[in-house]
Amino acid sequence: MSIRNLKTILILDAATCAGVFLLGLFAAAPVGALLGLPAGVVATGGWICLAAALLMLFAARQAVPGAALMKLIALGNIGWVAASLGVVAAFGAAMTGLGLVVVLAQAAAVLAFAIVEWKGADAGGRVAAV
Numbered sequence: 001m002s003i004r005n006l007k008t009i010l011i012l013d014a015a016t017c018a019g020v021f022l023l024g025l026f027a028a029a030p031v032g033a034l035l036g037l038p039a040g041v042v043a044t045g046g047w048i049c050l051a052a053a054l055l056m057l058f059a060a061r062q063a064v065p066g067a068a069l070m071k072l073i074a075l076g077n078i079g080w081v082a083a084s085l086g087v088v089a090a091f092g093a094a095m096t097g098l099g100l101v102v103v104l105a106q107a108a109a110v111l112a113f114a115i116v117e118w119k120g121a122d123a124g125g126r127v128a129a130v
Contacts, residue, residue, distance in 0.1 A: 003064060006120040010060035010073070013113045017053035021046040035099030037091055045083075052076055070121030077114035081107045 023031050024046015032039040056073055059065040084107035088100065095103070 001116075001120055001123055006065060006070075006117075006123075007060045009113065009116050009120070010056045010065070013073075013077070013117070014053040014056035014060065016109070017049035017056065020049040021053065024049070034096065035102055036095035037087070037099060041087060041091070048080070052080075065120070067121040070117050074114045074118040074121065077110045077117065081111050081114070084110070 024043045028039040028043040028046070031037075032042045035042070052073070055069075055076070059069050059073060062069075084103050088095070088103055092100065
């Protein structure tokens with residue numbers, strides 16, 4: 001994997017996190033109603049995503065993102081996947097069909113980010129500078 005590809009992944013991941021943050025900050029109640037989730041859950045997810053986005057952007061700005069930082073980001077994404085499954089377990093009966101699809105689809109996407117970021121960390125010195 002090239003540094004450019006790894007940085008692109010980090011920026012895409014940060015952009016999705018920023019989107020979730022903005023929805024949680026400015027539209028927690030309507031998004032919550034659409035998904036069948038309490039607004040507080042949507043807002044909390046947004047704030048968590050803000051912290052993650054900032055960390056991802058910090059990593060993307062490094063010449064070569066450190067392996068430990070990449071693994072931290074990947075583990076954070078795994079935590080998000082686990083929390084998403086926890087949200088479905090806790091609120092699934094009240095969630096809308098759209099809510100279930102959205103939460104499970106974003107969990108799958110975040111898992112994909114985590115796998116690629118972990119592989120980028122494992123590549124270590126083998127990451128191409130191109």
